[in-house]
Amino acid sequence: MRKVRNHKKIIDPDKLRQAFDQFKDDHSADSVRKPLLELLKKTYQQGFDEIHRRCDAGESGMVLVRAQSYLTDEIIKFIYDVATGFIFFQPNPTKSEQLCLVAIGGYGRGEMAPYSDIDLLFLLPYKQTPWGEQVVEYMLYLMWDMGLKVGHATRTVNECIRLSKSDLTIQTSLLESRYIWGQKELFDEFLTRYDKEVIAGHEPEFIEGKLAERDERHHKMGDSRYVVEPNLKDGKGGLRDLQTLYWISKFIYGVHSVSEVVKKGVFTKEEYRQFQKAARFFYTVRCHLHYLVGRPEERITFDVQKTLAEKLGYADRPGSSGVERFMKHYFLTAKNVGDLTRIFCSYLEAKHKRKPRLKMPSFGLKKKKIDGFPVDGSRISITSAKTIADNPVEMIRIFYVAQKYNLDIHPRALRLIRQNLKKIDREVRNDPVANHLFLEILTYRKGPGSILRMMNEAGVFGRFIPDFGRVVAQMQYDMYHVYTVDEHTIRAIELLSEVEQGTLAEDHPLANEIIHKVISRRVLYVAVLLHDIAKGRKGDHSVLGEEVARKLCPRFGLSAAETETVAWLVRWHLLMTMVAFKRDLNDPKTIADFANQVQSPERLRLLLVLTVVDIRAVGPKIWNGWKGQLLRDLYYNSEEYLLGGQIEGSHQHRIRETIADLRKGLSKWSDSEFEKFTDKFYDSFWLALDDAHLLRLAETVREADEKGETLTITTRSDEFREITELTIYTPDHPGLFARITGAIAxxxxxxxxxxxxxxxxxxxxxxxxxxxxxxxxxDDKTKQEKLKQNIRDTLLGKILPREVLEKRRSAKVSKRTAVFTVEPVVLIDNNASNTFTVIEVNGLDRVGFLYDLSRTLMDLKVTIGSAHIATYGERAIAVFFLKDLFGHKITHKTKLNQIEKKLLEVLSEDKSSGRVERKKTDKKVLEAS
Structure with missing residues (x-):
C-alpha cells in the first residue's frame, strides 16, 4: 500500500506501543483489558478525526481511503502484537501456533471509506491448537468493543482455495488479499496456491462471471445510471463497475494497479487518466457522504445532495444550481465509466476470445461487410480512424446501419468514435445526408430507443445536436423527476414507439387509437425529442424550446408547416396536463378555452400522445388510470368542440338533454320519484357530472331518503382508472367540506x-x-370501513383532524423531503370559468394539505364548488372553484386580497418545527412537469 503523507499525525505506532508499555507491567492479562481498550479508542478516534479534517480541507478521496486503511492496519497490528506478545504469549511457538492477518475486499485494496466494514481474514496453519482460536477471539472482541465493524473469516489455506473455486464472491474477495501482519510464510503459501489453482486456466470463466454479476447488479439498481438519487457504489457506472475492471485486470494479468494495464495495451494513457479521475471523484464523494451521515451510506439522496455540492465547491450559476452542477458531474463521470467498461471488454474479447454476447443474424455470417462496415464477430465496426477522417458522417451512418440490421456496434468502433468526436462539427451538423440518417434513426418503426441511447453514451447525440448535449446528465432537483433530462427524453421516445406498436394499448387505449391518425409521424417524434431540450436554462423551458425547435427542424429537413407544428407542440407541451389536472372539465368555458388554444384536431391528437409519453417517462410510478381518464375526458370534449359541437351552447339545452338521458337510465322509476329527485338540484349539478355518475347518485339519494338516513357514505373503486369514488349525502352545514377532507387525510x-x-x-x-x-x-375493504367510521366520528366531533394531523406531521418528518422548499404561490383567475372564481394554490406537499386550505376557505366564508389536487414530488397544487355566500363569483378586490393573504399564511407554516415564515410570492405559473 502506498505511503500516507504525514502518517504519524494519523497514528504513530511507536507512541502507541510506548503508551501501552507504561501500564502493561502493572496489570495482569485480565486486568490490562480496560486501559488497553481506552487507549485504543482514543488513538483510533484521534486518527479518524485527523482524516476527517483532511477531508474537510479538500484532500482527494483516493488519499483519504488509503489513510483510513493505514489507520486500520496499525490498530490491527498493535492488537495482534498485544494478543500474541502479552496476553497469549508463547516463548517457543510451534508450527501449529501461527497466524497471519490478511486484509481482503476493499480493505485489501487499501481503499477503505470512513465507515466501511473491516474485511479481515485470519489465516491459520493446516494443523491448529486452541492458541489460534484464543488470539482470534480476543482480537475480535477488542475491535468490536472499540465500535469497529469487522467482517471476518477464519480459514486455513486449503479452505481458502476450496471455497474460492466454488464461490465467485469469495474468489473475488481473496483476489484482493493484502498481507497485514503475522506469519508471512502462510500468506506466501496462499498466494502461490491461489495463482496456480484458482487463477491459472480459469480466466474466461472469471470474466464471464464478473460481467454477469455486474449485469445482474445493474438490473437490480434500475438498469440506468441516470436516476436522480444514484447509488454511488452499486449503481450503473459507479464504484463497483470501476472495481470490476480492476478485478478482471488483476485476475488476468496479475497487476497491482490499473496503471499497469496501460503497458498491456488495454487502455491508452488518456483512458487511464479518465479511470483515475473517475475513481478520485467517486472516492471523494463517498468519503464526504460517509462523514456527513455518520454511517456507511452509498445512496446520494436528496437530503445530502446540497450539502455535498457545497462541501465539494459547486456554486450556483445562472440557470443551474450548485447541486444540479454537482449531480451533472456525477452522471457524466458515471457515463465515462461506462465508456471505459466497453473499451475494456472489447480488448478482452479480442485477446481472450470471449464468447460473443449477441448472436449474429444468419445473413451476416456470410458477409465480410454490411453497407460498407466490416463485420467483426457479431458486430459491425469501423476499419480505421482514416474512415472517419475522410467522411465524419460515417459516425452517424454506423448507428443507422446497426439499427437497420439489428446489430451491435463493436466497442472498438465506439472507442474510435469517441476519440474523433470533434470531427462532428458545424459542417457535419448541417450535412443533409447526416440529418436524413438521424431522422431515420429517430423515427425507426421497430423502436429507436436502444440506438439513441448508444449514440448518447458514445457522445454522438450531444455532439450532433449541441442543444441536446446541454441536457445530457442534467438533473432536476426535485422529487418528481426520476431521471436526468436526456434519459427522460429517450424514455419518452421509447414509449412513443411502444404506443405506436400497440404494446401499451391496455394502459393507453386512446393514444393507441389516435396515433395512427396522426398525419406526420416525424412531427410527433421530433416534438418528443425537443420538448424538454431547453431545460436547465434561464427562463421558461417551453418558450426557449420553441426557439430551439424553429432552428433545428429545418436542419432536420422538416417543412415550414411541420416546423410550425413542432414549435407549437414544444411551446405548449404542458398545456394539456395543466388543464386536465387543474381545471373543471365539465365547465364549457374550460373546454372552449383549451380548444381555441389548440385550434385543430391534428394538434389535439399530437398533443395528447406527447402528453401521455411525457408523463409516463417521468418515472415508473407517475402514471395512473385516473390521469389517463382526465386526459381522455379533455380530449373527447375538445374534439367535439373542434368538430363543430356546441360545448358553449345553451345551458338550458344541455340540462334538458342530461335530464332526458337520466330518465332513460332510470326507466324503472315512477314519474313522481324522478321529478322529486330532479327538483332537488340547481342547474350547476346537471352540468358538472357525466351520465353514469348521475345514475349512481340518483340511486344513492333515493335509497337514503327512503330509509330516512341522515348520513350516507358509499365507495366505488375503478380498477382501470386506479381511483376510488367516495360519495357522502348528509344535511349541509358550514365547514362540512373541510371536516370531510380532514377525515380523509x-x-x-x-x-x-x-x-x-x-x-x-x-x-x-x-x-x-x-x-x-x-x-x-x-380499494382495501378494511381501510374503506375505517374511512367511513372516521368521517362519522369527525362529523360528530369525536375526531379533531387538526390535532391528529399535527401529531402525524411531527412524527413523519422525512429527511429526504425536508431539504426541499416550495415557494408559496396563490393565483386568482376570474376568466377561467363563467360561474366560478378559480384559485390555484402551489405549496410544499404535506399530510392534510387540502384540509388546511379548505378549512381556511371555510373560515373566509366562501363556497367551494369543486376542488382538484395534484402532486409533483414535493410540490402540491390545489385548484378551487369558489363562489361567495350569494352564489356569485368573488369579484371584490378586498375579499380576493384577504383570500390570498390567508392561504399564503397557511402555505408558509412550517408544520415540522412550528415556525411561521412569511415569504414573498412569485405570481408566475409554476411548471409542474
Whole structure:
C-alpha cells in the first residue's frame, strides 16, 4: 500500500506501543483489558478525526481511503502484537501456533471509506491448537468493543482455495488479499496456491462471471445510471463497475494497479487518466457522504445532495444550481465509466476470445461487410480512424446501419468514435445526408430507443445536436423527476414507439387509437425529442424550446408547416396536463378555452400522445388510470368542440338533454320519484357530472331518503382508472367540506378531485375521488370501513383532524423531503370559468394539505364548488372553484386580497418545527412537469 503523507499525525505506532508499555507491567492479562481498550479508542478516534479534517480541507478521496486503511492496519497490528506478545504469549511457538492477518475486499485494496466494514481474514496453519482460536477471539472482541465493524473469516489455506473455486464472491474477495501482519510464510503459501489453482486456466470463466454479476447488479439498481438519487457504489457506472475492471485486470494479468494495464495495451494513457479521475471523484464523494451521515451510506439522496455540492465547491450559476452542477458531474463521470467498461471488454474479447454476447443474424455470417462496415464477430465496426477522417458522417451512418440490421456496434468502433468526436462539427451538423440518417434513426418503426441511447453514451447525440448535449446528465432537483433530462427524453421516445406498436394499448387505449391518425409521424417524434431540450436554462423551458425547435427542424429537413407544428407542440407541451389536472372539465368555458388554444384536431391528437409519453417517462410510478381518464375526458370534449359541437351552447339545452338521458337510465322509476329527485338540484349539478355518475347518485339519494338516513357514505373503486369514488349525502352545514377532507387525510387517503353540491332542501351531496399514497385505488375493504367510521366520528366531533394531523406531521418528518422548499404561490383567475372564481394554490406537499386550505376557505366564508389536487414530488397544487355566500363569483378586490393573504399564511407554516415564515410570492405559473 502506498505511503500516507504525514502518517504519524494519523497514528504513530511507536507512541502507541510506548503508551501501552507504561501500564502493561502493572496489570495482569485480565486486568490490562480496560486501559488497553481506552487507549485504543482514543488513538483510533484521534486518527479518524485527523482524516476527517483532511477531508474537510479538500484532500482527494483516493488519499483519504488509503489513510483510513493505514489507520486500520496499525490498530490491527498493535492488537495482534498485544494478543500474541502479552496476553497469549508463547516463548517457543510451534508450527501449529501461527497466524497471519490478511486484509481482503476493499480493505485489501487499501481503499477503505470512513465507515466501511473491516474485511479481515485470519489465516491459520493446516494443523491448529486452541492458541489460534484464543488470539482470534480476543482480537475480535477488542475491535468490536472499540465500535469497529469487522467482517471476518477464519480459514486455513486449503479452505481458502476450496471455497474460492466454488464461490465467485469469495474468489473475488481473496483476489484482493493484502498481507497485514503475522506469519508471512502462510500468506506466501496462499498466494502461490491461489495463482496456480484458482487463477491459472480459469480466466474466461472469471470474466464471464464478473460481467454477469455486474449485469445482474445493474438490473437490480434500475438498469440506468441516470436516476436522480444514484447509488454511488452499486449503481450503473459507479464504484463497483470501476472495481470490476480492476478485478478482471488483476485476475488476468496479475497487476497491482490499473496503471499497469496501460503497458498491456488495454487502455491508452488518456483512458487511464479518465479511470483515475473517475475513481478520485467517486472516492471523494463517498468519503464526504460517509462523514456527513455518520454511517456507511452509498445512496446520494436528496437530503445530502446540497450539502455535498457545497462541501465539494459547486456554486450556483445562472440557470443551474450548485447541486444540479454537482449531480451533472456525477452522471457524466458515471457515463465515462461506462465508456471505459466497453473499451475494456472489447480488448478482452479480442485477446481472450470471449464468447460473443449477441448472436449474429444468419445473413451476416456470410458477409465480410454490411453497407460498407466490416463485420467483426457479431458486430459491425469501423476499419480505421482514416474512415472517419475522410467522411465524419460515417459516425452517424454506423448507428443507422446497426439499427437497420439489428446489430451491435463493436466497442472498438465506439472507442474510435469517441476519440474523433470533434470531427462532428458545424459542417457535419448541417450535412443533409447526416440529418436524413438521424431522422431515420429517430423515427425507426421497430423502436429507436436502444440506438439513441448508444449514440448518447458514445457522445454522438450531444455532439450532433449541441442543444441536446446541454441536457445530457442534467438533473432536476426535485422529487418528481426520476431521471436526468436526456434519459427522460429517450424514455419518452421509447414509449412513443411502444404506443405506436400497440404494446401499451391496455394502459393507453386512446393514444393507441389516435396515433395512427396522426398525419406526420416525424412531427410527433421530433416534438418528443425537443420538448424538454431547453431545460436547465434561464427562463421558461417551453418558450426557449420553441426557439430551439424553429432552428433545428429545418436542419432536420422538416417543412415550414411541420416546423410550425413542432414549435407549437414544444411551446405548449404542458398545456394539456395543466388543464386536465387543474381545471373543471365539465365547465364549457374550460373546454372552449383549451380548444381555441389548440385550434385543430391534428394538434389535439399530437398533443395528447406527447402528453401521455411525457408523463409516463417521468418515472415508473407517475402514471395512473385516473390521469389517463382526465386526459381522455379533455380530449373527447375538445374534439367535439373542434368538430363543430356546441360545448358553449345553451345551458338550458344541455340540462334538458342530461335530464332526458337520466330518465332513460332510470326507466324503472315512477314519474313522481324522478321529478322529486330532479327538483332537488340547481342547474350547476346537471352540468358538472357525466351520465353514469348521475345514475349512481340518483340511486344513492333515493335509497337514503327512503330509509330516512341522515348520513350516507358509499365507495366505488375503478380498477382501470386506479381511483376510488367516495360519495357522502348528509344535511349541509358550514365547514362540512373541510371536516370531510380532514377525515380523509386522517384515514391516509389522498384526494385527487372533489365535487360539492347543495340541494334545495338543504342536503349536501359531495363526491371525492381518492387514492392511496402510491396513487393506486383506495380499494382495501378494511381501510374503506375505517374511512367511513372516521368521517362519522369527525362529523360528530369525536375526531379533531387538526390535532391528529399535527401529531402525524411531527412524527413523519422525512429527511429526504425536508431539504426541499416550495415557494408559496396563490393565483386568482376570474376568466377561467363563467360561474366560478378559480384559485390555484402551489405549496410544499404535506399530510392534510387540502384540509388546511379548505378549512381556511371555510373560515373566509366562501363556497367551494369543486376542488382538484395534484402532486409533483414535493410540490402540491390545489385548484378551487369558489363562489361567495350569494352564489356569485368573488369579484371584490378586498375579499380576493384577504383570500390570498390567508392561504399564503397557511402555505408558509412550517408544520415540522412550528415556525411561521412569511415569504414573498412569485405570481408566475409554476411548471409542474
Amino acid at each position: 386522517v384515514s391516509g387517503a389522498s384526494i385527487q378531485d372533489a365535487k360539492i353540491f347543495t340541494t334545495k332542501d338543504g342536503m349536501a351531496l359531495d363526491t371525492f375521488w381518492i387514492q392511496e399514497s402510491d396513487e393506486s385505488a383506495f
